[in-house]
Amino acid sequence: MKNASVSIISFGDRGVAASAAAGRISTGAGTALEAFAKSGDSEKDVKLIGKVLSSGHNTIIEHMYVTVAFNDVSVLTEQMMIEHRLAAYTVKSRRYVDFSGAGYLVPEELGDREPEFRGHMDYLFGVYDRLLGMGVPKEDARFVLPYCFRSNFIMSADMREILHVAQGMVQGRLSVYPEIRRLGQQLLDELTSLFPAAPKAIGKAGDVKPLKGISGVAEPHPAAPGAEIVSSTPDAAVVLRRALALNGRDGIAPRQLIRDERPRELEMLDYTFIIKDVSLAGITHFTRHRIQSLIVPRPMDALVSNAYVLPESVASNAEAKRIYVEAFGKNALAARAFMDRPELMSYFALAGNTLDIMLSMNARELLHFLRLRTCTRAQWEIRALSNEMLCLLTEEYRELFRCYGPSCAVLGYCPEGRLSCGKPRKAEDVDNG
Secondary structure (H helix, E strand, O other): OOOOEEEEEEEOHHHHHHHHHHHHHOOOOOOHHHHHHOOOOHHHHHHHHHHHHHOOOHHHHHHOEEEEEEEEEEHHHHHHHOOOOOOEEEEOOOOOOOOOOOOEOOOHHHHHHHHHHHHHHHHHHHHHHHHHHOOOOHHHHHHHOEOOEEEEEEEEEEHHHHHHHHHHHHOOHHHHOHHHHHHHHHHHHHHHHHOOOHHHHOOOOOOOOOOOOOOOOOOOEEOOOEEEEEEEOOOHHHHHHHHHHHOOOOOOOHHHHHOOOOOHHHHHOEEEEEEEEEEHHHHHHHHOOOOOEEEOOOHHHHHHHOEEOOOHHHHOOHHHHHHHHHHHHHHHHHHHOOOOOHHHHHHHOEOOEEEEEEEEEEHHHHHHHHHHHOOOOOOHHHHHHHHHHHHHHHHHOHHHHOOOOOHHHHHOOOOOHHHOOOOOOOHHHHHHO
16 A cells, blocks of 8 residues: 655755755844855754744845645545645646656545445546546546545745644644644654754744534535626726836836836736635636735535536536546535545545635735636636636726737737647737727
8 A cells, every 4th residue: 555655855964054045144243155165063053043933033044045846635634735835845746747657645544434435436437538538638537536636746945834734733623634734743753853953944833723524415516616706996997007107107007017127017806706616626726926915624515515517528528427427426425424534534525526715815926826827728717717807807897907918919029939739829809808
């Protein structure tokens, strides 16, 4: 049986020296290079860092960078990790990679119910294989994969953030999931082995409430995705005009502004959306954008309403639709049998099950987000939702947001190179749309 694991794959010694130099420069005389020149003795550097950390000044270890490999963990763990925004991630794509042989995590807590769990998960992977055999694209077949299927990804962050993540996994809100708690302890042990001062940067954990289960699992039904603006900057045109004036850029046109390499004025405009009935798979496309505020319910909560996305590639094939819909029905029965085990319920959520999420972005980040997500190469679900978001924004502030759209229309060229769709849109196409 494969075990989920986490390993540090990159940790630079020069980071320790740089952090020690940061500790010296904040209270000592001399230049930055002179402070760094005093570093290099690993034992002394760690001792100095530990002393500074004991005083509560944790910022110095932000100069130390760590890269971590999450190996054969569940996609539940992946979803919880990528919600940490002060980190970089690279995740194996479920749009392009065949996950037939990826397997799934078998929780240690199953006990004598393991055969029941395995039987159901094997069935779902069988449905995935059958859909692929019918010509359903991998990006659509993946919707029947359960949240226990194996994921592999790489995460990088500074030492302070990595320790924050590890503490949350072991003692914080994520510790209610046994798999994540075990992985967190692995990570914390390895961090402490490489960097003995690590424990001094970890604060006291608050009380963690027991994992609350769900009230029930509804009969599955197709979702009706959509977007809604729930708040926006009042008098946005006035705010933007004053921001431009303060920056000495009075009169700059929106089309010119959005092509500027530093459109800081757009950051003054904020928009909050409710995104309704987006699939768990689709949520990851939102989550990976770092410059935003985002609320995502627990994966197991998707089973309460048990709505699911129905891709056109499945809906247009009668047999594929039959086995797809049947899979969600059988999954509901299996999930109900485990409702007494809330720590296991998230593993029964399917990638095609949906949740409502809430997010806030400023207009500069929306420019970046919409350039990517309204592109014809974007996954169809998020592209449809992004186009709806753009329509709503254009209704709010037409002069600005009519200039937004895919990169080709915003920049005047396609940045995708050989991966371009070959049919770039022009700025006037967006303006008229």
